[in-house]
Amino acid sequence: ELEAVIFDLDGVITDSAEYHYLAWKQLCDELEIPFDRQFNNNLKGVGRMASLELLLARGTRSYSPEEKASFAARKNEYYKKLIARITPDDLLPGIDALLSALHEAGIRTALASASRNASAILGYLGISDRFDVVTDPGALKKGKPDPEQFFLAAELLGVPYRNCIGIEDAQAGIDAINAAGMLSVGIGGYLEGAALRLSSTAELSLERLREAFFRR
Numbered sequence: 001e002l003e004a005v006i007f008d009l010d011g012v013i014t015d016s017a018e019y020h021y022l023a024w025k026q027l028c029d030e031l032e033i034p035f036d037r038q039f040n041n042n043l044k045g046v047g048r049m050a051s052l053e054l055l056l057a058r059g060t061r062s063y064s065p066e067e068k069a070s071f072a073a074r075k076n077e078y079y080k081k082l083i084a085r086i087t088p089d090d091l092l093p094g095i096d097a098l099l100s101a102l103h104e105a106g107i108r109t110a111l112a113s114a115s116r117n118a119s120a121i122l123g124y125l126g127i128s129d130r131f132d133v134v135t136d137p138g139a140l141k142k143g144k145p146d147p148e149q150f151f152l153a154a155e156l157l158g159v160p161y162r163n164c165i166g167i168e169d170a171q172a173g174i175d176a177i178n179a180a181g182m183l184s185v186g187i188g189g190y191l192e193g194a195a196l197r198l199s200s201t202a203e204l205s206l207e208r209l210r211e212a213f214f215r216r
């Protein structure tokens with residue numbers, strides 16, 4: 001029986017990737033490291049320090065752990081200023097209706113985002129109270145593609161893994177959902193191993209999720 005749906009944030013609930021791009025761009029300009037929107041796609045679903053490492057590898061010098069920590073903090077300050085512009089209009093299509101349909105059907109909801117800013121973004125979107133559980137990525141030993149965050153979400157919800165669906169836009173996220181023994185739904189692009197692939201969140205509906213869940 002389908003009992004819970006676990007959502008990724010960036011690329012599923014709202015498109016925060018553009019704000020990550022602008023914040024990293026400002027830092028990279030200051031460090032004279034080349035960076036563009038195309039390379040930004042490689043940072044989708046990748047945690048903050050891992051993203052920084054990918055960017056610094058494109059520069060010419062190496063940095064101490066202290067310098068790296070200060071770069072990550074600087075990027076996050078830029079990012080926090082940018083996300084303050086987010087409003088309920090920035091919810092991706094279909095999400096508001098899906099959250100309502102899940103609530104009416106008594107299906108529980110959780111957020112499994114790699115972002116430490118996820119709670120703030122839910123607040124700006126006006127949907128903080130529509131998730132039963134928001135997992136803290138700071139509490140994890142391993143990020144996606146490890147299933148740890150999806151296990152944690154299901155445990156906090158009190159729902160068996162096999163009764164959960166996970167929705168993700170990044171390959172590492174789909175791999176994490178599959179490794180957790182949950183049904184994976186992939187949004188956009190080609191995502192290997194997704195049980196259900198949709199080109200946009202506008203195609204999400206409770207009916208589609210149920211159909212994919214029972215077909216498994």
Ligand code: G16
Pocket residue numbers: 008009010011020043044045046047048051076112113114115116117118170
């Ligand atoms: C998001 C983004 C990533 C970002 C990560 C960490 O993941 O897709 O680009 O690096 O969170 O964000 P922060 O620096 O705010 O902690 P997700 O899991 O919501 O797709």
Ligand code: MG
Pocket residue numbers: 008009010011012044045168169170173
């Ligand atoms: Mg994502």
